[in-house]
Amino acid sequence: MSATAINQSATAIKRPATAVNKSATAVQRSVLNIEQIRHQFPALQQQVDGVTPVFFDGPGGAQVSQPVLDAMTGYLGRYNANLGGAYFSSKHTVALMAQARQAAADLYNAAHSNEIIFGANATSLCFSLSRAIARDWQAGDEIVVTALDHYSNVSPWVLAAEEKGVKVHLIRVNEKDCDLDYPHLAEALNERTRLVACTYASNTTGSIVDMTRVIELTRSQSPALIWVDAVHYAPHNSIDVQALDCDFLVSSAYKYFGPHMGVLYGKSDVLAALKPYKVAPAKNIDPNRWETGTANYEGLAGFIAAVDYIASLGAQVTSPGDAPSDSRRSQLEAGYHAIADYEQQLSTAFLHKLNSYPNIRLFGLKDSCDANRRTPTFAFRIEGIAPRAVSEFFGQHHMCIWDGNFYAQGLYEQLGLTEVGGVVRVGCMHYNTTEELDHFFSLLDHFLAQV
Ligand SMILES: Cc1ncc(COP(=O)(O)O)c(C=O)c1O
Numbered sequence: 374m375s376a377t378a379i380n381q382s383a384t385a386i387k388r389p390a391t392a393v394n395k396s397a398t399a400v401q402r403s404v405l406n407i408e409q410i411r412h413q414f415p416a417l418q419q420q421v422d423g424v425t426p427v428f429f430d431g432p433g434g435a436q437v438s439q440p441v442l443d444a445m446t447g448y449l450g451r452y453n454a455n456l457g458g459a460y461f462s463s464k465h466t467v468a469l470m471a472q473a474r475q476a477a478a479d480l481y482n483a484a485h486s487n488e489i490i491f492g493a494n495a496t497s498l499c500f501s502l503s504r505a506i507a508r509d510w511q512a513g514d515e516i517v518v519t520a521l522d523h524y525s526n527v528s529p530w531v532l533a534a535e536e537k538g539v540k541v542h543l544i545r546v547n548e549k550d551c552d553l554d555y556p557h558l559a560e561a562l563n564e565r566t567r568l569v570a571c572t573y574a575s576n577t578t579g580s581i582v583d584m585t586r587v588i589e590l591t592r593s594q595s596p597a598l599i600w601v602d603a604v605h606y607a608p609h610n611s612i613d614v615q616a617l618d619c620d621f622l623v624s625s626a627y628k629y630f631g632p633h634m635g636v637l638y639g640k641s642d643v644l645a646a647l648k649p650y651k652v653a654p655a656k657n658i659d660p661n662r663w664e665t666g667t668a669n670y671e672g673l674a675g676f677i678a679a680v681d682y683i684a685s686l687g688a689q690v691t692s693p694g695d696a697p698s699d700s701r702r703s704q705l706e707a708g709y710h711a712i713a714d715y716e717q718q719l720s721t722a723f724l725h726k727l728n729s730y731p732n733i734r735l736f737g738l739k740d741s742c743d744a745n746r747r748t749p750t751f752a753f754r755i756e757g758i759a760p761r762a763v764s765e766f767f768g769q770h771h772m773c774i775w776d777g778n779f780y781a782q783g784l785y786e787q788l789g790l791t792e793v794g795g796v797v798r799v800g801c802m803h804y805n806t807t808e809e810l811d812h813f814f815s816l817l818d819h820f821l822a823q824v
Contacts, residue, residue, distance in 0.1 A: 404690060404711070405686060405689065405690060405711050405712070405715050405803060406689065407715070407803075407804070407806060409689075410686070410803065410804055411804055411806075413438040413439055413440070413682075414436045414437070414438050414439070414804055415439060415442070416428065416436040416437070417436060417804060421771050422771065424770070424771045425771075426771040426772070426773060427771065427772040427773065427805075427809045427812060427813070428773050428802070428804075428805070429772065429773055429774045429799045429800055429801060429805065429809075429813065430773040430774065430775055430800060431608065431628075431750075431800040431801065431802035431805075432576050432605060432628070432748075432750050432775075432779070432798065432800035433775055433779075433800070434627050434628065434633075435608055435627065435628055435629060435630045435802055436630065436802070436804065437630055437631065437632070437675075437679075438630055438678075438679075438682050440678045440681070440682060441630060441631055441632070441675045441678040441679050441682065442675075443678070444674040444675050444677065444678035445632060445671045445672070445674055445675040445678075446671075447674065448469065448670060448671045448674035449671045452465040452466060452469070452670075453670070453671075454466050454670075455667060456470065466670050469670060469673055469674055469677075470668065470670070470673060471486070472677055473489075473491065473673035473674075473676055473677050474486035474487070474489045474491075474660070476676065476677045476680040476681070476701070477489040477491075477636050477638075477676070477680070479680065479684075479700075479701045479702045479705060480607075480612065480636075480680050480683075480705060481612050481613070481614045481622060481636075481638045482612065482613040482614060482615055482616070482702060483614050483615070483638050484615060484641075485641060487641065487659055487660050488614075488638055488639055488640065488641050488644070488659075488660065489636065489637070489638060489660060490502075490636075490637040490638075490639060490660045490663045490664060491634060491635070491636060491637075491664055491668055491669070491672075491673065491676075492634070492635040492636075492637060492663075492664065493633075493634065493635060493669070494625055494633065494634065494635040495525055495526075495602065495604050495623045495624065495625045495635040495637075496525040496529075496635075497635060498623055498635045498637045499525055499526060499529045499530075499600070499602075499623065500529045501649075501650070501663070501665070502600075502621065502637070502639070502647075502663070503529040503530055503532075503533045504533065504650055505647045505648060505649050505650060506533075506568065506598065506647060507530075507533035507534070507536070507537060507539075508647075508648060510533070510534070510537040510539050510567055511537070511538075511539075512537060512538030512539070513538070513539075513540075513565060514537070514539045514540070514565050514566075514567045515539060515540045515541075515542060515561075515563065515565045515566045515567065516530055516534055516539055516540075516541055516542070516566065516567055516568040516569070516570070516597075517541075517542045517544060517558065517561050517562065517566060517568070517569045517570070517571075517591075517597070518530050518531065518541060518542070518543055518544070518570050518571075518783075519543065519544040519546075519553060519558075519570070519571050519572065519783065520543055520544060520545055520546045520783030520784050520786070520787050521544075521546050521551070521552075521553055521571075521572055521575050521578075521580065521582065521781070521783070521784060522570070522571065522572040522602060522781065522783065523572065523576050523602065523604065523605075523779065523780045523781055524780045524781070524782050524783075525602065525604070525780065526570050526571075526572060526600065526602040526623075527543075527570070527782070527783065530568060530570050530600075539567070540565075542561035543783055544557050544558045544561060544571075545557050545787060546783075546784055546787055546788075548787070548788065550580065550737060550738045550739075550741075551575060551577075551578035551580045551736055551737040551738070551752075551784070552580045552582065552583075552738075553571070553580075553582050553583075553587070555583070555586060555587075555590070558587065558590055559590050559594065562590060562591060562594035562595045562597070563594065563595060564595060564596070565595075566591075566594075566595035566596070566597040567596075567597055567598065568597050568598050568599075568600065569587065569591045569595075569597045569598070569599050569600070570600040570602070571584070571587050571599070571600075571601060571602070572601075572602040572604075572605065572606075573601050573602060573603040573605070573606035573612075573622075574603075574605040574606040574609070574610075574748055575605065575737070575750075575781065575784070576604065576605040576750070576779050576780075576781060577736070577737075577750070577752045577778075577779050577781045577784055577796065577798060578736050578737030578738075578747075578750070578751075578752050578784070579605075579737055579738070579747045579748040579749065579750030579751060579752075579800075580737055580738060580746070580747055581606065581610070581745060581746055581747055581748065584601060584617055584619070585617065587599075588617060588618055588619060592618075598620040598621070598643065599619045599620050599621070600619070600620065600621040600622075600623075601617070601619045601621065601622040601623070602623055603622050603623065603624045604623065604624050604625045604628055605628065605748065605750070606624075606748070607624035607625075607628060607629050608628050608629040608630070608712075608748075608802060609709075609712060609713060609716060609744070609748040609749075610709055610712075610713055610744065610745075610748075611705065611706050611709035611710070612624070614638050614640075619638075619640075620639070620640050620643045621637060621638060621639050621640070621643075622637070622638045623635060623636065623637045623638070624636050626672070626675070626676045626679055629679060629683065630679045630682055630683070631672075631675050631676045631678070631679030631680075632669070632671070632672040632675035632676060632679075633669075633672065634669050634672040634673075634676060636676070637663075639659075639660070639663070641659065644659045644660065644663070645659060649662050649663050650665075651663075651665060652665070680701070680705070681701070683705055683708045683709065683712075684701045684704035684705045684708055685704070685708070686707075686708035686711055686712065686803075687703070687704035687705060687706065687707030687708030687709075687710075687711065688704050688707075688708075689708075689711075690707055690708070690710075690711040711803075712803040713744035713745075714744065715803050716744055716748065716749045716801060716802075716803055717742050717743065717744040717749075718807070719749045719801045719805060719807065719810065720742035720744070720747060720749045720801075721742040722807045722810050723749065723751060723799070723801070723810055724739060724740075724742055724751075726810070726814050727751065727753065730755075730817075732755060732756040732757075732821075733753050733754070733755050733756070734753060734754050734756070735751060735752070735753045736752040736753065736754075736788065736796060737751070737752055748800075749800070749801035749802075749805075750798065750799075750800040750801070751798065751799045751800070752796040752797070752798050753796060753797055753799075754790075754793075754796055754797065755797070755821070758824060759776075759793075759794045760776035760777065760794045760795055760796055760797045761776045761777075761794055762824075763776060763797045763820065764776040764797060766816075766820045767813075767816060767820075770816055772812070772813065772816060774797060774798065774799050774800075774813075775797070775798045775800070776794065776795060776796070776797050776798065777794070777795045777796075777798075778790070778791065778795040778796075779795070779798065799813065
Protein backbone atom coordinates (compact mmCIF):
# COMPACT_ATOMS: atom_id res chain seq x y z
CA MET A 374 0.00 0.00 0.00
CA SER A 375 1.42 3.43 -0.85
CA ALA A 376 1.72 6.19 1.70
CA THR A 377 -0.68 8.29 -0.37
CA ALA A 378 -3.33 5.59 -0.49
CA ILE A 379 -3.32 5.09 3.23
CA ASN A 380 -3.31 8.75 4.08
CA GLN A 381 -6.49 9.96 5.76
CA SER A 382 -8.00 13.39 5.86
CA ALA A 383 -9.12 14.90 9.14
CA THR A 384 -12.81 15.20 9.79
CA ALA A 385 -14.73 16.70 12.66
CA ILE A 386 -15.44 14.21 15.41
CA LYS A 387 -18.51 14.41 17.56
CA ARG A 388 -18.61 12.91 20.99
CA PRO A 389 -20.94 9.89 20.98
CA ALA A 390 -24.24 10.17 22.83
CA THR A 391 -23.09 7.33 25.10
CA ALA A 392 -20.10 9.27 26.34
CA VAL A 393 -18.76 8.21 29.69
CA ASN A 394 -20.25 9.64 32.88
CA LYS A 395 -21.42 12.94 31.48
CA SER A 396 -24.78 14.62 31.41
CA ALA A 397 -26.24 15.66 28.06
CA THR A 398 -25.28 19.26 28.74
CA ALA A 399 -21.77 18.36 29.74
CA VAL A 400 -21.39 16.29 26.58
CA GLN A 401 -22.52 19.20 24.48
CA ARG A 402 -20.12 21.52 26.28
CA SER A 403 -17.18 19.23 25.65
CA VAL A 404 -17.48 18.89 21.88
CA LEU A 405 -14.49 20.39 20.14
CA ASN A 406 -14.65 21.29 16.51
CA ILE A 407 -11.57 19.32 15.51
CA GLU A 408 -11.71 20.34 11.86
CA GLN A 409 -11.70 24.01 12.81
CA ILE A 410 -8.93 23.37 15.32
CA ARG A 411 -6.75 21.59 12.75
CA HIS A 412 -7.09 24.50 10.35
CA GLN A 413 -5.27 26.70 12.82
CA PHE A 414 -2.13 24.53 12.63
CA PRO A 415 -0.08 24.98 9.43
CA ALA A 416 1.86 21.78 10.12
CA LEU A 417 -1.37 19.77 9.93
CA GLN A 418 -2.28 21.31 6.57
CA GLN A 419 0.99 20.63 4.79
CA GLN A 420 1.79 17.86 2.33
CA VAL A 421 5.10 16.01 2.44
CA ASP A 422 5.79 13.93 -0.68
CA GLY A 423 2.10 14.26 -1.51
CA VAL A 424 1.03 12.97 1.91
CA THR A 425 -0.52 14.77 4.88
CA PRO A 426 1.85 13.89 7.72
CA VAL A 427 0.45 12.54 10.96
CA PHE A 428 1.93 13.89 14.18
CA PHE A 429 1.87 11.38 17.01
CA ASP A 430 4.99 12.96 18.47
CA GLY A 431 3.19 15.46 20.74
CA PRO A 432 4.95 14.31 23.95
CA GLY A 433 8.24 15.30 22.30
CA GLY A 434 6.85 18.68 21.22
CA ALA A 435 3.43 19.82 20.00
CA GLN A 436 2.61 21.54 16.73
CA VAL A 437 2.07 25.30 16.84
CA SER A 438 -0.99 27.28 15.82
CA GLN A 439 -0.90 30.22 13.42
CA PRO A 440 -1.68 32.87 16.09
CA VAL A 441 1.41 31.71 18.01
CA LEU A 442 3.55 32.04 14.89
CA ASP A 443 2.07 35.48 14.17
CA ALA A 444 2.69 36.69 17.71
CA MET A 445 6.35 35.67 17.52
CA THR A 446 7.11 37.18 14.13
CA GLY A 447 4.98 40.23 15.00
CA TYR A 448 7.13 40.90 18.06
CA LEU A 449 10.44 40.29 16.31
CA GLY A 450 9.43 42.31 13.25
CA ARG A 451 8.29 45.45 15.08
CA TYR A 452 9.20 45.56 18.75
CA ASN A 453 12.47 43.70 19.13
CA ALA A 454 14.19 45.42 22.08
CA ASN A 455 15.53 44.84 25.55
CA LEU A 456 13.92 45.94 28.82
CA GLY A 457 14.39 49.30 30.45
CA GLY A 458 14.78 51.69 27.50
CA ALA A 459 12.97 55.04 27.25
CA TYR A 460 11.38 54.26 23.89
CA PHE A 461 8.32 52.53 22.47
CA SER A 462 9.65 49.06 21.64
CA SER A 463 11.41 48.67 24.97
CA LYS A 464 8.26 49.78 26.78
CA HIS A 465 6.28 47.34 24.67
CA THR A 466 8.68 44.57 25.75
CA VAL A 467 8.24 45.43 29.44
CA ALA A 468 4.46 45.27 29.00
CA LEU A 469 4.75 42.01 27.07
CA MET A 470 6.68 40.40 29.89
CA ALA A 471 4.06 41.45 32.42
CA GLN A 472 1.32 40.04 30.16
CA ALA A 473 3.23 36.78 29.78
CA ARG A 474 3.52 36.43 33.56
CA GLN A 475 -0.20 37.02 33.91
CA ALA A 476 -0.92 34.44 31.19
CA ALA A 477 1.21 31.91 33.11
CA ALA A 478 -0.48 32.82 36.40
CA ASP A 479 -3.85 32.14 34.71
CA LEU A 480 -2.57 28.88 33.26
CA TYR A 481 -1.38 27.64 36.66
CA ASN A 482 -3.96 29.49 38.77
CA ALA A 483 -1.13 31.12 40.68
CA ALA A 484 -2.14 33.75 43.23
CA HIS A 485 0.34 36.33 41.89
CA SER A 486 2.06 36.79 38.55
CA ASN A 487 5.32 37.46 40.44
CA GLU A 488 5.37 33.77 41.28
CA ILE A 489 6.15 33.03 37.60
CA ILE A 490 9.72 32.57 36.36
CA PHE A 491 10.59 32.12 32.69
CA GLY A 492 13.60 30.18 31.46
CA ALA A 493 15.12 28.39 28.50
CA ASN A 494 13.35 25.10 29.23
CA ALA A 495 12.23 22.96 32.16
CA THR A 496 15.62 21.29 32.54
CA SER A 497 17.54 24.57 32.79
CA LEU A 498 15.06 25.96 35.32
CA CYS A 499 15.43 22.84 37.43
CA PHE A 500 19.23 23.00 37.32
CA SER A 501 19.21 26.68 38.19
CA LEU A 502 16.70 26.51 41.06
CA SER A 503 18.12 23.26 42.45
CA ARG A 504 21.44 25.03 43.10
CA ALA A 505 19.70 27.67 45.19
CA ILE A 506 17.41 25.19 46.95
CA ALA A 507 20.32 22.90 47.85
CA ARG A 508 22.48 25.70 49.32
CA ASP A 509 21.54 24.89 52.89
CA TRP A 510 21.17 21.11 52.65
CA GLN A 511 23.29 19.31 55.25
CA ALA A 512 25.05 15.95 55.14
CA GLY A 513 22.55 13.37 56.40
CA ASP A 514 19.55 15.17 54.87
CA GLU A 515 17.47 13.20 52.36
CA ILE A 516 15.61 13.87 49.11
CA VAL A 517 13.10 11.90 47.05
CA VAL A 518 13.03 11.52 43.26
CA THR A 519 11.06 8.99 41.22
CA ALA A 520 11.66 6.33 38.58
CA LEU A 521 8.64 7.63 36.67
CA ASP A 522 10.30 10.97 35.99
CA HIS A 523 12.12 12.37 32.99
CA TYR A 524 15.70 12.81 34.23
CA SER A 525 15.30 16.55 33.85
CA ASN A 526 13.66 16.25 37.28
CA VAL A 527 16.11 13.69 38.67
CA SER A 528 19.69 14.52 37.68
CA PRO A 529 19.74 18.15 38.92
CA TRP A 530 18.64 16.94 42.37
CA VAL A 531 20.94 13.91 42.44
CA LEU A 532 23.95 16.05 41.47
CA ALA A 533 23.11 18.63 44.14
CA ALA A 534 22.68 15.83 46.70
CA GLU A 535 26.06 14.34 45.80
CA GLU A 536 27.76 17.66 46.49
CA LYS A 537 26.16 17.93 49.92
CA GLY A 538 26.32 14.34 51.13
CA VAL A 539 22.53 14.05 50.95
CA LYS A 540 20.85 10.65 50.65
CA VAL A 541 18.66 10.11 47.56
CA HIS A 542 15.58 7.85 47.55
CA LEU A 543 14.43 6.73 44.08
CA ILE A 544 10.75 5.81 44.32
CA ARG A 545 9.81 2.75 42.29
CA VAL A 546 7.12 2.47 39.67
CA ASN A 547 4.20 0.13 40.24
CA GLU A 548 4.82 -2.09 37.21
CA LYS A 549 1.25 -3.24 36.74
CA ASP A 550 0.01 0.09 35.43
CA CYS A 551 3.23 2.15 35.52
CA ASP A 552 1.93 4.49 38.21
CA LEU A 553 4.00 5.63 41.17
CA ASP A 554 4.48 3.13 44.00
CA TYR A 555 2.81 5.29 46.68
CA PRO A 556 3.56 2.98 49.63
CA HIS A 557 7.24 3.17 48.67
CA LEU A 558 7.00 6.96 48.73
CA ALA A 559 5.37 6.84 52.17
CA GLU A 560 8.24 4.64 53.45
CA ALA A 561 10.89 7.02 52.12
CA LEU A 562 9.59 10.22 53.74
CA ASN A 563 10.80 11.39 57.14
CA GLU A 564 11.87 14.43 59.16
CA ARG A 565 15.16 14.69 57.23
CA THR A 566 13.48 14.84 53.77
CA ARG A 567 14.27 18.24 52.25
CA LEU A 568 12.76 17.84 48.82
CA VAL A 569 10.30 15.67 46.87
CA ALA A 570 10.63 15.96 43.08
CA CYS A 571 7.85 14.19 41.24
CA THR A 572 6.31 14.18 37.81
CA TYR A 573 2.60 14.93 37.34
CA ALA A 574 2.43 12.56 34.35
CA SER A 575 4.84 10.15 32.69
CA ASN A 576 6.10 11.26 29.29
CA THR A 577 6.47 7.59 28.35
CA THR A 578 3.45 5.67 29.63
CA GLY A 579 1.04 8.59 30.01
CA SER A 580 0.30 7.61 33.63
CA ILE A 581 -1.03 10.54 35.64
CA VAL A 582 0.27 10.68 39.19
CA ASP A 583 -2.18 11.32 42.02
CA MET A 584 -0.39 14.53 42.93
CA THR A 585 -2.81 15.40 45.73
CA ARG A 586 -1.87 12.12 47.39
CA VAL A 587 1.86 12.75 46.86
CA ILE A 588 1.60 16.22 48.38
CA GLU A 589 -0.57 15.12 51.30
CA LEU A 590 1.85 12.29 52.10
CA THR A 591 4.82 14.63 51.84
CA ARG A 592 3.31 17.37 54.00
CA SER A 593 2.12 14.94 56.68
CA GLN A 594 5.43 13.09 57.01
CA SER A 595 8.16 15.63 56.28
CA PRO A 596 9.11 19.30 56.00
CA ALA A 597 10.15 18.79 52.34
CA LEU A 598 9.67 21.27 49.52
CA ILE A 599 7.67 19.82 46.62
CA TRP A 600 8.78 20.29 43.00
CA VAL A 601 6.24 19.12 40.40
CA ASP A 602 7.23 18.41 36.79
CA ALA A 603 4.07 19.18 34.80
CA VAL A 604 5.79 19.10 31.41
CA HIS A 605 3.87 16.10 30.11
CA TYR A 606 0.71 16.92 32.04
CA ALA A 607 0.25 20.50 30.85
CA PRO A 608 -0.97 19.84 27.25
CA HIS A 609 -3.70 17.53 28.53
CA ASN A 610 -5.14 18.73 31.84
CA SER A 611 -5.74 21.86 33.81
CA ILE A 612 -3.22 22.83 36.52
CA ASP A 613 -4.07 24.55 39.80
CA VAL A 614 -1.02 25.26 41.94
CA GLN A 615 -3.11 26.73 44.76
CA ALA A 616 -5.34 23.68 45.01
CA LEU A 617 -2.31 21.40 44.83
CA ASP A 618 -0.34 23.46 47.35
CA CYS A 619 2.99 22.56 45.72
CA ASP A 620 6.07 24.77 46.19
CA PHE A 621 7.27 24.64 42.59
CA LEU A 622 5.74 23.49 39.32
CA VAL A 623 7.37 23.61 35.92
CA SER A 624 6.15 23.11 32.35
CA SER A 625 7.50 23.69 28.84
CA ALA A 626 5.46 25.82 26.46
CA TYR A 627 6.58 23.84 23.41
CA LYS A 628 4.59 20.87 24.72
CA TYR A 629 1.37 22.89 24.68
CA PHE A 630 1.40 24.50 21.27
CA GLY A 631 3.82 27.31 22.10
CA PRO A 632 7.51 28.10 21.62
CA HIS A 633 10.56 26.47 23.18
CA MET A 634 10.73 27.87 26.71
CA GLY A 635 10.19 26.79 30.31
CA VAL A 636 7.65 28.25 32.74
CA LEU A 637 8.14 27.84 36.48
CA TYR A 638 5.80 28.57 39.36
CA GLY A 639 7.45 29.20 42.74
CA LYS A 640 5.40 29.90 45.85
CA SER A 641 6.17 33.50 46.85
CA ASP A 642 7.30 32.91 50.44
CA VAL A 643 9.47 29.96 49.37
CA LEU A 644 11.12 32.03 46.62
CA ALA A 645 11.68 34.91 49.01
CA ALA A 646 13.55 32.65 51.43
CA LEU A 647 16.01 31.46 48.76
CA LYS A 648 19.12 33.14 47.42
CA PRO A 649 19.63 32.90 43.65
CA TYR A 650 22.83 32.67 41.64
CA LYS A 651 22.64 35.95 39.74
CA VAL A 652 24.88 38.68 38.36
CA ALA A 653 25.45 41.50 40.87
CA PRO A 654 23.91 44.41 38.90
CA ALA A 655 20.64 42.54 38.20
CA LYS A 656 17.81 43.64 40.48
CA ASN A 657 17.38 41.47 43.57
CA ILE A 658 13.60 41.19 43.35
CA ASP A 659 11.33 38.21 42.69
CA PRO A 660 10.74 36.88 40.14
CA ASN A 661 13.30 38.77 37.99
CA ARG A 662 16.30 37.74 40.08
CA TRP A 663 15.75 34.13 38.97
CA GLU A 664 15.77 35.00 35.26
CA THR A 665 19.42 35.14 34.30
CA GLY A 666 20.36 37.13 31.19
CA THR A 667 18.07 38.34 28.44
CA ALA A 668 14.71 36.59 28.13
CA ASN A 669 13.27 35.08 24.97
CA TYR A 670 10.80 37.92 24.32
CA GLU A 671 9.49 36.53 21.04
CA GLY A 672 8.97 33.28 22.94
CA LEU A 673 6.96 35.16 25.57
CA ALA A 674 4.79 36.66 22.82
CA GLY A 675 4.20 33.17 21.46
CA PHE A 676 3.56 31.82 24.95
CA ILE A 677 0.75 34.33 25.56
CA ALA A 678 -0.80 33.30 22.24
CA ALA A 679 -0.50 29.60 23.19
CA VAL A 680 -2.30 30.18 26.50
CA ASP A 681 -4.94 32.21 24.67
CA TYR A 682 -5.28 29.36 22.20
CA ILE A 683 -6.18 26.87 24.97
CA ALA A 684 -8.55 29.46 26.46
CA SER A 685 -10.15 29.87 23.03
CA LEU A 686 -11.06 26.17 23.09
CA GLY A 687 -12.95 26.87 26.30
CA ALA A 688 -14.74 29.80 24.71
CA GLN A 689 -15.55 27.56 21.71
CA VAL A 690 -17.25 24.84 23.75
CA THR A 691 -19.53 27.19 25.64
CA SER A 692 -23.05 26.38 24.53
CA PRO A 693 -25.20 29.05 22.93
CA GLY A 694 -27.30 30.61 25.65
CA ASP A 695 -24.64 30.07 28.33
CA ALA A 696 -23.17 33.18 29.82
CA PRO A 697 -19.76 33.56 28.18
CA SER A 698 -16.91 32.94 30.58
CA ASP A 699 -15.24 36.25 30.94
CA SER A 700 -12.06 35.27 32.73
CA ARG A 701 -9.20 33.62 30.90
CA ARG A 702 -8.78 31.22 33.82
CA SER A 703 -12.33 29.88 33.52
CA GLN A 704 -11.93 29.62 29.74
CA LEU A 705 -8.71 27.68 30.29
CA GLU A 706 -10.50 25.28 32.63
CA ALA A 707 -13.29 24.78 30.08
CA GLY A 708 -10.72 24.34 27.31
CA TYR A 709 -8.83 21.69 29.25
CA HIS A 710 -12.06 19.96 30.16
CA ALA A 711 -12.91 19.71 26.45
CA ILE A 712 -9.40 18.52 25.59
CA ALA A 713 -9.52 15.80 28.27
CA ASP A 714 -12.96 14.62 27.16
CA TYR A 715 -11.87 14.40 23.56
CA GLU A 716 -8.53 12.77 24.34
CA GLN A 717 -10.36 10.15 26.40
CA GLN A 718 -12.10 9.15 23.16
CA LEU A 719 -8.72 8.85 21.44
CA SER A 720 -7.42 6.68 24.29
CA THR A 721 -10.49 4.47 24.12
CA ALA A 722 -10.12 3.99 20.38
CA PHE A 723 -6.39 3.32 20.59
CA LEU A 724 -6.42 0.90 23.52
CA HIS A 725 -9.43 -1.02 22.27
CA LYS A 726 -7.56 -1.83 19.07
CA LEU A 727 -4.04 -2.22 20.46
CA ASN A 728 -5.18 -4.71 23.13
CA SER A 729 -6.30 -7.06 20.32
CA TYR A 730 -2.69 -7.65 19.17
CA PRO A 731 -1.37 -10.68 21.10
CA ASN A 732 2.28 -9.93 20.26
CA ILE A 733 2.20 -6.32 21.50
CA ARG A 734 2.95 -5.42 25.11
CA LEU A 735 1.71 -2.08 26.37
CA PHE A 736 3.49 -0.43 29.33
CA GLY A 737 0.99 1.52 31.42
CA LEU A 738 -2.74 1.51 32.01
CA LYS A 739 -4.30 -0.96 29.57
CA ASP A 740 -7.91 -0.86 30.62
CA SER A 741 -8.63 2.63 31.86
CA CYS A 742 -8.95 5.44 29.36
CA ASP A 743 -9.94 7.86 32.14
CA ALA A 744 -8.37 11.23 31.31
CA ASN A 745 -7.75 11.75 35.04
CA ARG A 746 -5.57 8.64 35.12
CA ARG A 747 -3.75 8.68 31.81
CA THR A 748 -2.89 10.97 28.93
CA PRO A 749 -3.28 9.60 25.37
CA THR A 750 0.41 8.64 25.33
CA PHE A 751 1.13 4.97 24.72
CA ALA A 752 4.36 2.99 25.15
CA PHE A 753 4.62 -0.52 23.76
CA ARG A 754 6.93 -3.14 22.31
CA ILE A 755 6.25 -5.60 19.53
CA GLU A 756 7.65 -9.01 20.41
CA GLY A 757 11.01 -9.60 18.75
CA ILE A 758 11.16 -6.26 16.93
CA ALA A 759 13.44 -3.35 17.78
CA PRO A 760 11.44 -0.16 18.51
CA ARG A 761 13.64 1.79 16.07
CA ALA A 762 12.63 -0.51 13.21
CA VAL A 763 8.98 0.30 13.94
CA SER A 764 9.43 4.06 14.08
CA GLU A 765 11.55 4.02 10.92
CA PHE A 766 8.83 2.22 9.01
CA PHE A 767 6.22 4.72 10.17
CA GLY A 768 8.59 7.59 9.44
CA GLN A 769 8.83 6.45 5.83
CA HIS A 770 5.06 6.90 5.65
CA HIS A 771 5.29 10.35 7.28
CA MET A 772 3.68 9.20 10.47
CA CYS A 773 5.74 10.71 13.28
CA ILE A 774 6.10 8.33 16.21
CA TRP A 775 9.06 7.90 18.54
CA ASP A 776 11.20 5.13 19.92
CA GLY A 777 13.70 5.06 22.76
CA ASN A 778 13.74 5.92 26.46
CA PHE A 779 12.75 9.61 26.41
CA TYR A 780 15.17 10.30 29.29
CA ALA A 781 12.90 8.40 31.69
CA GLN A 782 15.92 6.38 32.70
CA GLY A 783 14.61 5.07 36.04
CA LEU A 784 11.56 3.55 34.38
CA TYR A 785 13.62 1.80 31.71
CA GLU A 786 16.09 0.47 34.24
CA GLN A 787 13.30 -0.86 36.45
CA LEU A 788 11.49 -2.47 33.51
CA GLY A 789 14.71 -3.89 32.02
CA LEU A 790 14.28 -1.99 28.76
CA THR A 791 17.61 -0.17 28.65
CA GLU A 792 19.52 -2.67 26.56
CA VAL A 793 16.70 -3.42 24.12
CA GLY A 794 16.01 -0.02 22.62
CA GLY A 795 13.24 1.10 24.99
CA VAL A 796 9.73 1.30 23.62
CA VAL A 797 7.69 2.65 20.72
CA ARG A 798 5.74 5.76 21.77
CA VAL A 799 2.56 7.01 20.13
CA GLY A 800 1.45 10.30 21.65
CA CYS A 801 -1.84 11.94 20.76
CA MET A 802 -2.86 15.55 21.13
CA HIS A 803 -6.33 17.06 20.84
CA TYR A 804 -5.59 17.89 17.19
CA ASN A 805 -5.28 14.18 16.36
CA THR A 806 -8.27 12.22 15.10
CA THR A 807 -9.63 8.70 15.30
CA GLU A 808 -9.15 8.58 11.51
CA GLU A 809 -5.44 9.09 12.10
CA LEU A 810 -5.52 6.24 14.61
CA ASP A 811 -7.21 4.03 11.99
CA HIS A 812 -4.42 5.02 9.66
CA PHE A 813 -1.89 4.04 12.33
CA PHE A 814 -3.39 0.56 12.70
CA SER A 815 -3.57 -0.04 8.97
CA LEU A 816 0.13 0.85 8.75
CA LEU A 817 0.84 -1.39 11.73
CA ASP A 818 -0.88 -4.32 10.01
CA HIS A 819 1.09 -3.59 6.87
CA PHE A 820 4.32 -3.55 8.90
CA LEU A 821 3.51 -6.76 10.76
CA ALA A 822 2.67 -8.54 7.52
CA GLN A 823 6.13 -7.86 6.12
CA VAL A 824 8.41 -8.59 9.11
C1 LIG B 1 8.00 14.93 31.55
C2 LIG B 1 9.13 15.78 31.05
N1 LIG B 1 9.84 16.49 31.93
C3 LIG B 1 10.84 17.29 31.54
C4 LIG B 1 11.20 17.38 30.22
C5 LIG B 1 12.31 18.30 29.82
O1 LIG B 1 11.74 19.47 29.32
P1 LIG B 1 12.62 20.57 28.57
O2 LIG B 1 12.89 20.07 27.21
O3 LIG B 1 11.75 21.79 28.58
O4 LIG B 1 13.86 20.76 29.36
C6 LIG B 1 10.51 16.65 29.26
C7 LIG B 1 10.88 16.71 27.84
O5 LIG B 1 10.48 15.93 27.03
C8 LIG B 1 9.44 15.82 29.69
O6 LIG B 1 8.72 15.11 28.82
